[in-house]
Amino acid sequence: MTPRRSQGAVQALASEEHDQGDPLMSRQQPEPRDVVAGLLGDDRLLNACADRDMGALFRLLNVRGVSTRRIAAAVDITQGGLYDYINGKSRVEKLTLFEQIADAFHIPGRLLGLARRSWEPPAVEPVQCEAELPPDGDDLAAMDAFRSADRQTGGGRLYGAVVRHLADQVAPRLVDTISSPQVFAAAAALTEMAGWMAHDSGQDHLAARHFARALPLARASGDLPLAAHVAASSSHLALQTGDTAGAYRWAQTGLDLAGQGSRIPALTARLHTMQARALAAGGQGSPAVRALDAARGSLDTSADLAHPWLSPFDTAALASESALTLRDLDQYDEALTQAEQAVTLREVGRTRSLALSRITLADIHVRRGDLDAAVTVGHELLTTSPTLGSIRVVHQLDDLRHLLEPHKGYRPVREYLVRFDDARRARMLLLADIITPRGGTSR
Incomplete structure (x- = not known):
């Protein structure tokens, strides 16, 4: 039997x-x-x-x-x-x-009552010092200038300038016997920015190195919100490279850090959003939606604290990330609403952000089966400046083309792909000095 x-x-x-x-x-x-x-x-x-x-x-x-x-x-x-x-x-x-x-x-x-494992992000202990002291005016001016240029032109051609500024203007002050916490904060913030520009250049291996260097610098400065901000960037990069486990861990690390420092709702919202993205990528619908709700709740909080080194995370950014989260959960109608809001809210001067939001919108239209709407948004994308130095945008445009390819039997799609390929060839010629194959490097 x-x-x-x-x-x-x-x-x-x-x-x-x-x-x-x-x-x-x-x-x-x-x-x-x-x-x-x-x-x-x-x-x-x-x-x-x-x-x-x-x-x-x-x-x-x-x-x-x-x-x-x-x-x-x-x-x-x-x-x-x-x-x-x-x-x-x-x-x-x-x-x-x-x-x-x-x-x-x-x-x-910690979930199994064990010591922190060797592969987990390093524990970050609070540093007893005067946090959030006013930053050096020259460092902050450089940061603002780089950030403004990056939004408009992309990080491809700015990466080298940021790295040189770090080497020439910031690094020498780190070894000064009277280095202040503000110098370490400036070094952390600019190193994190270099990481984003490397990512925008299609060089994720360099981005990971910059983020890894930025975290101990932020810790040394005693600025826990800045350390949490770096953790959020590491979470984003892990997600982009397919490491969903790492993306979730980094987001949780960032929330732990944010809970120890000054309360900055926009930062907390960003970290909850990265948790949502990681959970959605893992197919966890209910936890992902709860994390999105937590992000919205944080961003809706009226009391906020400005922080000089943190990149802003606003309603448009939340809408953009929400659209991607809901898309990954196959909730296309809700994703469409968020994607349309993200495009509407993108301000003038945010060329790359607008392009990325439009790519997401076209992507969702395709998944919903609305090819005419996807083609309409696709034509708008072709107006994006061909000199925008963002390899990230180039790669996402290629992904959109791949998504449309099976539908080229439909005449409007076929005609759009002809225009797309012509525009891509022109773009690649203009970006020949910075373009690299996926996974490669030009430096």
Whole structure:
């Protein structure tokens, strides 16, 4: 007589048999770490970790598409042992196995009562000093000038200028025996800006290095909001490079930092928004929507504190990020409303932001099946200055073209793609001095 299996075991076995029977499906399974990243705001995972019930965790991963074979291999246990955990016949008790599970799936150590894991963002301790002292006027003037130019022309041709300014004007003062916290804050803010310009230049490896350098500088300055701001930028970059787990962790790190410093609602809103983006990328609809609601609640707060080093995060930025979050959740009607608001709110002089918002709007129109509306927005995009030095915009335009390609049997789409390709060739000639292949570098 065949022994009766629990529902959890049957699901696990079915997943395993499917995995073994179709090697292609095995390769297409979701990465366990990405699944966990999407569940970090889910009560089921949080409760399983709080109870140290690894059987519940394994069941949750299996239901989310991770085969039992991959789970067992990731934490170096046998299939039989895994089924015992899933069915509640035994529990994980050994500290070393909890550590293996945390490291295999990138579960933050604190959720399992462990020490901070080596792959987690470094802990940031408050520095006892006078925070938010007035910045040096020359540093702030340079920051404002770079920021204004970047909004209009893109970071491609400004990156080198910012790096030189850091090397020539800021770095020498960091080794001065009487360096003040303001100097470290200026160095952190300008290094973070260099990271964004590297990202805008299509050089994400350089962007990651700049953000990694900016955080300890912000810590040294004692400016916790600035450190949280850098964490938000690291979250954005992680999301853009496909590291959803890292994106969520960095956003949480930023919220922890923001909670220790002066209350800046716009900063808190930005961090909640990055959490929402990471959760949406992981397919976690309800937690993502809750994070968006938290962002809106923070931004709606009337009392705000200006901060000289932080890039503004306003209603237009929130609408733009909300559109992307809702799009990733396949909530296209709501995403469309937010995307239209983002385009409407973009002010004159924000050429790159307007272009990115229009790309998102056209993207959502395509996904909704409204090709005429997508083509209309696409023609508006072709008016974007061809000298805009943003490789990020070029790449997103290429993604939009790829999205439209399957619809070229529709005449308006076909005619638009001809115009698009002509405009792209002209743009590439004008940007030849900074353009790089995706993943490459020109420097």
